[in-house]
């Protein structure tokens with residue numbers, strides 16, 4: 001059982017990534033981060049009036065068959081961009097105009113090979129997690145977890 005527990009812990013670690021909402025259009029080094037989040041979990045804000053112009057998935061590690069999904073319309077309401085993972089250690093997509101309000105990733109597993117992508121694409125009602133950290137270009141980080149929604153929106 002000891003071994004099994006270790007294995008499960010490793011598996012859990014491997015399937016979590018960091019999701020970012022960036023205020024620039026190029027997945028720059030600053031952004032709002034949902035730290036260590038699992039698949040199909042929205043990272044975003046309720047506000048329609050968001051400043052985010054690009055989204056990224058980072059800290060991918062050994063996961064490879066994943067996609068980054070970007071949304072607008074408040075949290076993960078309306079999907080606007082889908083990005084395949086093509087190697088390297090992050091996935092990025094840009095709005096080139098609209099403002100993102102949410103980002104999530106999904107693991108494709110074997111679904112692509114078996115052609116059941118229609119069901120895999122079906123979105124479900126879900127909760128949205130607010131970013132828990134603000135990362136600045138110089139590497140400094142601020143913990144946002146303790147802010148109220150009003151304080152967060154005022155950032």
Ligand SMILES: *[C@@H]1O[C@H](CO)[C@@H](O)[C@H](O)[C@H]1NC(C)=O
Pocket residue numbers: 080081082083084092093094
């Ligand atoms: C960004 O999203 C669009 C729309 O889904 C997609 O066609 C494009 O391939 C994506 N770009 C990247 C770099 O993944």
